[in-house]
Amino acid sequence: MENGQIVNVSNLVKHFPMGGDHFVALKGIDLTFATGEFTGLVGPSGSGKTTLLNLIGGLDSPTEGDVSVLGMQLSGSSHGARAELRRSSMGFIFQTYNLLPVYSVYENVEFPLLLNNVPADERKKLVTQAIEWVGLTDKMKSRPAALSGGEGQRTAIARAIVKEPTLVLADEPTANLDAENSHHVMKILVRLNKELSTSFIFATHDEKVMGYLRRILNLVDGKIVKDEIVENPEFKG
Ligand SMILES: Nc1ncnc2c1ncn2[C@@H]1O[C@H](COP(=O)(O)OP(=O)(O)OP(=O)(O)O)[C@@H](O)[C@H]1O
Numbered sequence: 744m745e746n747g748q749i750v751n752v753s754n755l756v757k758h759f760p761m762g763g764d765h766f767v768a769l770k771g772i773d774l775t776f777a778t779g780e781f782t783g784l785v786g787p788s789g790s791g792k793t794t795l796l797n798l799i800g801g802l803d804s805p806t807e808g809d810v811s812v813l814g815m816q817l818s819g820s821s822h823g824a825r826a827e828l829r830r831s832s833m834g835f836i837f838q839t840y841n842l843l844p845v846y847s848v849y850e851n852v853e854f855p856l857l858l859n860n861v862p863a864d865e866r867k868k869l870v871t872q873a874i875e876w877v878g879l880t881d882k883m884k885s886r887p888a889a890l891s892g893g894e895g896q897r898t899a900i901a902r903a904i905v906k907e908p909t910l911v912l913a914d915e916p917t918a919n920l921d922a923e924n925s926h927h928v929m930k931i932l933v934r935l936n937k938e939l940s941t942s943f944i945f946a947t948h949d950e951k952v953m954g955y956l957r958r959i960l961n962l963v964d965g966k967i968v969k970d971e972i973v974e975n976p977e978f979k980g
């Protein structure tokens with residue numbers, strides 16, 4: 744893998760079983776992502792955005808082709824090695840945010856740091872800061888069931904960024920947020936991208952999210968039909 748590349752996708756094909764047959768969700772994708780990208784996969788519902796993100800995250804296996812993340816070839820690696828890569832270097836914001844229901848906001852956000860054996864003092868600082876970033880300081884002790892949809896999503900975002908990962912995969916991160924919170928969250932993510940060079944790959948329908956992206960990949964029917972760099976005012980200066 745060349746220097747500065749964070750993800751390389753080559754000839755990626757994904758079939759899903761359907762009845763006695765199969766459905767072809769990705770039809771041969773070739774892509775390279777550089778360190779520090781702020782890129783979105785956009786396209787109609789069912790075009791393969793979530794499928795592609797899941798393959799990049801090593802959460803699912805391709806039918807053909809390969810994905811390398813941070814120099815590690817995912818298909819040649821063990822389940823444990825992929826889990827280790829996610830634990831150490833990746834943050835996920837899922838379309839359904841998968842919060843742990845018996846834990847508070849604080850504990851949900853703290854969870855990735857416990858997995859990484861971050862010392863208590865450092866944990867407290869990072870968790871408090873991430874929760875403050877997403878504006879949930881007053882809900883720190885609440886459990887997910889007591890949160891609104893948007894608050895749940897902001898908790899998931901804090902959990903994804905708390906360990907300051909190298910790569911964040913974000914599937915519709917603003918789906919449950921109102922306009923003000925969407926912009927607030929996107930500005931936080933832009934700041935992380937600028938200050939820590941965290942790379943982001945989004946899947947989104949949201950025009951508000953698109954307004955922050957620097958590269959837009961258009962997916963239609965399991966194929967990339969357009970790959971464009973966009974000038975974005977959020978990134979000036
Ligand atoms: N586990 C599965 N089994 C069978 N088909 C699947 C499975 N997961 C996804 N698909 C199909 O693959 C296609 C791509 O799905 P995917 O979830 O990647 O779309 P998407 O672009 O993320 O859509 P959306 O914008 O609605 O989230 C869809 O037609 C979907 O029905």
Ligand SMILES: [Mg+2]
Binds near residue numbers: 792793794838
């Ligand atoms: Mg999706």
